[in-house]
Amino acid sequence: MMNYMTLANLTKKYSRGKGDEIHALDSFNLTVKKGEFVTILGPSGCGKTTALRIIAGFEEQTEGDVFLKGENINHVAPYKRFMPMVFQSYALFPHMNVYENIAYGLRALKKSRDIIRNDVAMACQVVNLVGLEKCYPGELSGGQQQRVALARTLVLKPEMILFDEPLSNLDVKLRIQTRTEIKRVHRMLGITVLYVTHDQSEALSMSDRIVIMNHGRTVQEGTPEEIYNNPINSFVADFIGNANFISAEVEEIEGKRVTIRLQNRIIVVKQENPELSFSEGEEVYLAIKPEATGISSDKADFTGIVDTRSFQGSHTEYKIEFEGSFINIHQSNMGKEIQTYQAGDIINLKFDKDLFHLYKK
Amino acid sequence: MNKSFGKIRKDPRLLITASIITLLLILFILYPLYSAFKMSITGDGGISFSVYREVFTQKQNIRAISNSLVLATLTATFSTFIGFTFAYSIHRAIIPGQKYFRAMAILPLISPPFMFALSHILLFGRNGLITARLLGIDSLGIYGLNGLVVVQTMGMFPLSYLILSGIVRAVDPDLELSAMNLGARRLRVFRTITLPLTLPGLLASWLMVFMGSLTDFGNPIIIGGDFNVLSVQAYLEFTGMGNLPRGTALAILLLLPTLFIFTLQKQILKRRSYVSASGKSVRNSRGLGTPGISRALFIFCLMITVFILLIYITIIAGSFITLWGEDWSFTLKHLSYSYDVGFKTLINTLLLALISTPITAAMGILIAFLATNKDLPGRKILEFLSLLSYAIPGTVVGIGYVLAFNRSPFKLSGTAFILIAVYVFRNLPITVEGGIAALSQVSGEIEESAANLGGNSAYILRRVTLPMIRPAFFAGATYAFIRSMTAISAIIFLISARWNHMSVLILAQTEIMRLGVASVMSFVLIILISIIIFLGSQMTKLKGTGLPASLKQLKAY
Numbered sequence A: 001m002m003n004y005m006t007l008a009n010l011t012k013k014y015s016r017g018k019g020d021e022i023h024a025l026d027s028f029n030l031t032v033k034k035g036e037f038v039t040i041l042g043p044s045g046c047g048k049t050t051a052l053r054i055i056a057g058f059e060e061q062t063e064g065d066v067f068l069k070g071e072n073i074n075h076v077a078p079y080k081r082f083m084p085m086v087f088q089s090y091a092l093f094p095h096m097n098v099y100e101n102i103a104y105g106l107r108a109l110k111k112s113r114d115i116i117r118n119d120v121a122m123a124c125q126v127v128n129l130v131g132l133e134k135c136y137p138g139e140l141s142g143g144q145q146q147r148v149a150l151a152r153t154l155v156l157k158p159e160m161i162l163f164d165e166p167l168s169n170l171d172v173k174l175r176i177q178t179r180t181e182i183k184r185v186h187r188m189l190g191i192t193v194l195y196v197t198h199d200q201s202e203a204l205s206m207s208d209r210i211v212i213m214n215h216g217r218t219v220q221e222g223t224p225e226e227i228y229n230n231p232i233n234s235f236v237a238d239f240i241g242n243a244n245f246i247s248a249e250v251e252e253i254e255g256k257r258v259t260i261r262l263q264n265r266i267i268v269v270k271q272e273n274p275e276l277s278f279s280e281g282e283e284v285y286l287a288i289k290p291e292a293t294g295i296s297s298d299k300a301d302f303t304g305i306v307d308t309r310s311f312q313g314s315h316t317e318y319k320i321e322f323e324g325s326f327i328n329i330h331q332s333n334m335g336k337e338i339q340t341y342q343a344g345d346i347i348n349l350k351f352d353k354d355l356f357h358l359y360k361k
Numbered sequence B: 001m002n003k004s005f006g007k008i009r010k011d012p013r014l015l016i017t018a019s020i021i022t023l024l025l026i027l028f029i030l031y032p033l034y035s036a037f038k039m040s041i042t043g044d045g046g047i048s049f050s051v052y053r054e055v056f057t058q059k060q061n062i063r064a065i066s067n068s069l070v071l072a073t074l075t076a077t078f079s080t081f082i083g084f085t086f087a088y089s090i091h092r093a094i095i096p097g098q099k100y101f102r103a104m105a106i107l108p109l110i111s112p113p114f115m116f117a118l119s120h121i122l123l124f125g126r127n128g129l130i131t132a133r134l135l136g137i138d139s140l141g142i143y144g145l146n147g148l149v150v151v152q153t154m155g156m157f158p159l160s161y162l163i164l165s166g167i168v169r170a171v172d173p174d175l176e177l178s179a180m181n182l183g184a185r186r187l188r189v190f191r192t193i194t195l196p197l198t199l200p201g202l203l204a205s206w207l208m209v210f211m212g213s214l215t216d217f218g219n220p221i222i223i224g225g226d227f228n229v230l231s232v233q234a235y236l237e238f239t240g241m242g243n244l245p246r247g248t249a250l251a252i253l254l255l256l257p258t259l260f261i262f263t264l265q266k267q268i269l270k271r272r273s274y275v276s277a278s279g280k281s282v283r284n285s286r287g288l289g290t291p292g293i294s295r296a297l298f299i300f301c302l303m304i305t306v307f308i309l310l311i312y313i314t315i316i317a318g319s320f321i322t323l324w325g326e327d328w329s330f331t332l333k334h335l336s337y338s339y340d341v342g343f344k345t346l347i348n349t350l351l352l353a354l355i356s357t358p359i360t361a362a363m364g365i366l367i368a369f370l371a372t373n374k375d376l377p378g379r380k381i382l383e384f385l386s387l388l389s390y391a392i393p394g395t396v397v398g399i400g401y402v403l404a405f406n407r408s409p410f411k412l413s414g415t416a417f418i419l420i421a422v423y424v425f426r427n428l429p430i431t432v433e434g435g436i437a438a439l440s441q442v443s444g445e446i447e448e449s450a451a452n453l454g455g456n457s458a459y460i461l462r463r464v465t466l467p468m469i470r471p472a473f474f475a476g477a478t479y480a481f482i483r484s485m486t487a488i489s490a491i492i493f494l495i496s497a498r499w500n501h502m503s504v505l506i507l508a509q510t511e512i513m514r515l516g517v518a519s520v521m522s523f524v525l526i527i528l529i530s531i532i533i534f535l536g537s538q539m540t541k542l543k544g545t546g547l548p549a550s551l552k553q554l555k556a557y
């Protein structure tokens, strides 16, 4: 597969008056292959939107290049790029009805009336908008608006679509439903997608590849599984796995086996992250994913004290004091005899040590 | 609704206050209007429309009507164009100096109405700096339509800017980007997105300026030359020739379009802008602008700004130059002469403005309070009456007051009271609207809970509502003050030897070509207005009052 789009050393500086500068993008690199679904995932303000807007041509980068199919498009006008974008606010034209909104791009391309009518009808079908053509955006629900925004881009039969947090204005249920919808359209039409979000479950469930971004830079890149199972540092582990972090000190290193000292005990962790190396005596974080931990009724190696408990329906969340830190544990509520614990109870903890990770402090 | 609350709302004192105010509005707004109308149809005894027939058969009057319409059309078009360009440049494009452009776009609003005409004569007149000195030509034909369009446009585009800046800002910049993103070129985006979304504002601006130009008196009388317009024609007939019926009829002709526009305008602004369905992007973006477009906008704004500055500098320079066009030496004689002939008038002008300002603001807020009180019968009538005077041209007001208040039982002509009444009732609409806007933000719940705790309506008004609408009060006061200090079209009929007004005095000096003196007086007037506004905002120590806030209210129009 060829690289459909490449961002090379993209840098964007904004001045904040009085000589103060902010690097919204800082030598950001990215490649997207044809037909791929790539997600940029990062916290608010990390530069995701900035990247999309530079790709779409709304803003000019301070440095770096944007390549499309191997061609530099730094100076190509936005209306010639044909990379339609679904905005976070949808940006539907409020003075046009659904039909006119969807037809807008086709009219700009001066397509014939018949083609426009035909294509708009098709697009409406793809995103389930049939019957709403005469409505104005103000009369639509959030989910319907979202689908108009999607239809408006699909109707142009683009090779690539940009999405800027398209689901953030929807409620949880609709969000999950629309997720599948977008994924379906992606598969059905084979469109290349660059998708921006700060929602990890969205990224994990939809993407072929995830790019984790922070402070305008790439932090880690890989398939959802790679990233989830092997977060490269504590930022990623926290961001994508909601990991618990426990302070520890390195006692001894033997190849991949690292012995660390917690508050009261010593454990051995397999350290497979090639990017990291530790030295003896170093302060580190031990990251434990909530699902790597269980509450055991049998006697176990580890104990903790229940701090708070909150019932979540399918599972119960416990906040537990463990070795001087607090960790969160999910206990499934499936099955019959689930024992519940109260604050102050001392409980036995079971860890899946393969899911332990060490990170620099 | 809570029972005790309903009772309080129907407090008899409210009803009494409402009745008194209604009576006052009828007396000072409707009655003069009625008097004027009566004069125009009963001029020669008996009811007839012969005066109107006369008006429409006399060439000079028809000419005046068509002149007024042509002038207003041109001024409205240019003002809206400049106002829109300013609004777009300041709020949408990314160009340097936006803050300064904004300040310049607002400055003309605190100037005496015909100051632009005055400086225009100094710059482009027979002895003008640019015409005679730099170009060595006689004059640029500033007397007449061309000069009037330029002068009025400079004075009125700020109004367009204010109306449009709110509307331009309300359009989500992402819409333009999105359109471009879907493949539309800039011109197409402008035509299909930007223009339709700002159209209500453009229309509103056009209508408001049209109305302003139509009813303008100060500029046409100074540089109108042979180009007669209705307001001047009415004044000349009424005061100059003493033909009261005909003068009045001409003035009434002005009233018809303004009333029409007034209602139309309310309709348009009601359906104002499309509120974007979901969240709006807060990101500033250069919108459609390419660097080239931004540069063009910048140059445009800069040129207008320089022109405005030039006008002000000219006035200042004119104040201290012995004889403009002939003797360019420095002098203070205009200043001392102005002091001799104008000091008393200046004090009187200021005095009456200072007296009428708090009355206007207080009454406006009171009317707003009554008009938003859902239990008060006839509150809509009250609101309508108080807003109506905005649609009545100053010329009609002036003539109406002369006719209504020149004999008992309301013999007021020649007194300070009649001037105060004009100020109060002419400036009322803005304060009322501002008050209503502020009051509808004060949620009814706050008042209700206060009522539940057992306050009567006077108490609620004083303790709960008033503090929350203080900003509206002071904004309205600022606006009323400026308008009183720069009034002309109505009061020119009503001043007397005892109670003169600076504007009229400046006009008189300009007419006899004592331009230096006129400059000094204009200059002093602007300075005085600025100082008082500054002191006022310092004294009240309130954020969100003073000029900017008062201008924000002006936008409602």
Ligand SMILES: Nc1ncnc2c1ncn2[C@@H]1O[C@H](COP(=O)(O)OP(=O)(O)OP(=O)(O)O)[C@@H](O)[C@H]1O
Pocket (backbone or CB within 6 Å): A014, A015, A016, A022, A023, A024, A042, A043, A044, A045, A046, A047, A048, A049, A050, A051, A198, B283, B284
């Ligand atoms: N026009 C601008 N002027 C100055 N700073 C800006 C501008 N636009 C964005 N920024 C800054 O650049 C940084 C990146 O912004 P960006 O909108 O790309 O973030 P984001 O990752 O999309 O965040 P979110 O998830 O909240 O949408 C932020 O710190 C933001 O404050």
Ligand SMILES: [Mg+2]
Pocket (backbone or CB within 6 Å): A048, A049, A050, A164, A165
């Ligand atoms: Mg964003």
